[in-house]
Amino acid sequence: MSRILGVIGGLGPMATAYFMELLVSKTDAGCDKDHIETIIHSCPQIPDRTSYILDNSNPDPYPDLLRIGKELKYLGASVIAIPCITARIFKERLTEELGIPVIYGVDETAKRLFSSGIKKAGIMATDGSLKAGILGGVLEDHNVTPVFPDPEYQKEVMALIYDEVKAGIVPDIDRFNRIREHLRSKGAEVFILGCTELSLVKRYHDLPADCFDILEVLAEESVRSCEGKIKG
Secondary structure, eight states: OOOOEEEEEEHHHHHHHHHHHHHHHHHSSSSSSOOOOOEEEEOTHHHHOOHHHOOSSSOOOOHHHHHHHHHHHHOOEEEEEOOGGGGGGGHHHHHHHSSOOESSEEEEEEHHHTTOOOOOOEOOOOOOHHHHEEEEEEHTTTTOOOOOOOOOHHHHHHIIIIIIIIITTTOOHHHHHHHHHHHTTTOEEEEEEEEEEGGGGHHHHHTTTTEHHHHHHHHHHHHHHTOOBBBB
8 A cells, every 4th residue: 555645735825736736747647546645734824934933932833733744644644745845944853753754855856956966056945944054954965055145136035935926926037037147147057946935936937947846856755755656
């Protein structure tokens, strides 16, 4: 019997919906039963991860992540996927307390970049993710140098995430391209969509091949972890 995937979703809701779409589209399936069994708990009420990282006096998202993770495990999940990159700050703690693998796509992304010979990767991510060193630290562990936006461009990244995608507004491709060109000028060879909300830019605009989507990586990692087959 194949393993069951549990998904802690709602961080945000549209990113979770797109993740589920990717799970299906990435699976090499000839019929319904070839797809992996999945249990989703979408909880948009989980406190904002960036707000907590930037100021620990704000509500802590960890208790809700742990509660939902335990519920999913009780229902039969043997792997937990969390389509929220900023939430990776809780990876070790959550994995230890749940006793099953918890995946985010970040580590697998770093492995793929290193194996592809990438030396420098530009990062578009939340302030919380950058402050916690989530992507930067994992990339450096795999000998890939992270390239971060200057402060004025980081404000543009946050506007894309919070003022546009999370607000249900079509993301501004000109703003996205300004950030991308800025990172290129600093030596980036590829550009990591380091927030699951940024993956949704692809739903509205065609992005070049040098934009690396962690949500796609997470979907493939989830399918493999549950003994499914990856298309192509």
